[in-house]
Amino acid sequence: MSPSVAQARWREAERQAQLRTPLVDTGLAPEPDPQPAGAPGIPGIPDVVGDVGDVAGDHQEQAAEQREMSDEQRAQLDRLRLDSEMRAVPRWEMRPYGTxxxxxxxxxxSGFLDDAEETEEKAAKAVEAFRVLHEQMEQEKAEGTSRGTKWAQDAGDVLDTAVGYLTTAVTALFSYSYGQGTCSAV
Structure with missing residues (x-):
């Protein structure tokens, strides 16, 4: 539904609500119809309101009629049902959840409840992963073999090797310089 259509529907619903407000305050407003008005006068679309008789029979008849309808007729019926449902919606100022x-x-x-269940499952998995990692880190800390300790040992070995090479290079440079009779300070 385009925004302009939605705005037009909202404006119309708001105008209708403003027209009904004085009547509601005085008690002269007609009672809203609890059932949708159906589609009287539109060829090919049956009335939704039926007799109060056999409810199961009514549902079966409606299902059979809907199977016989074309897609365009179903869409038109859905629009009519939505329109009648929207007419029964009170003013948005009176409803805490809007229009x-x-x-x-x-x-x-129902969508929010499904999202909440999925989020709770993800949170439980994250808590379990945290607990496992925390236990592993505590165990490594107690043994003195944490990831940081291992990295520091490896880095220390590399630095020790580098210092050894540097010392050898400086010593060789000084011994070569002394052998030539010249000495330069490094």
């Missing part, structure tokens, strides 16, 4: 419809809220809540 979301009940089905949008249910979808969002």
């Amino acid at each position: 979301y419809s009940d089905s949008d809220l249910r979808t969002a809540i």
Whole structure:
């Protein structure tokens, strides 16, 4: 849905809400219809409101009718259902969660719950990895063989070798210089 369509729907819903507000305050507003109004007068799309009789039979009939509808008719019916649901939504100032419809809220809540479960699983794995690494580091620290200690020993060996080579080179340079009769300070 483009932003301009959403803005237009929001403005229309806001205008309708402002028109209803004085009636609601005085108690003269008509009661909202608990069921969607369906699609009367639109060919090929059945009315959603049925008799109060056999609920299971109604659902089976609706499912059979929906199977017979084309994709365009289903989309139109979905739009009509959404519009009727949005008409039943109270003003956004009165709802702490804004202008979301009940089905949008249910979808969002279930998505958030799924995200929370995934995050909790990741957090539990991270805590377990931390615990294992902490135990390993404590054990290495107790043995005196931590990663830092090993690195420092290796670096010390390299430095000792480098100092030995430097000493040999300086000694050779001085002995060569003394052999030539000249001595330069290094």
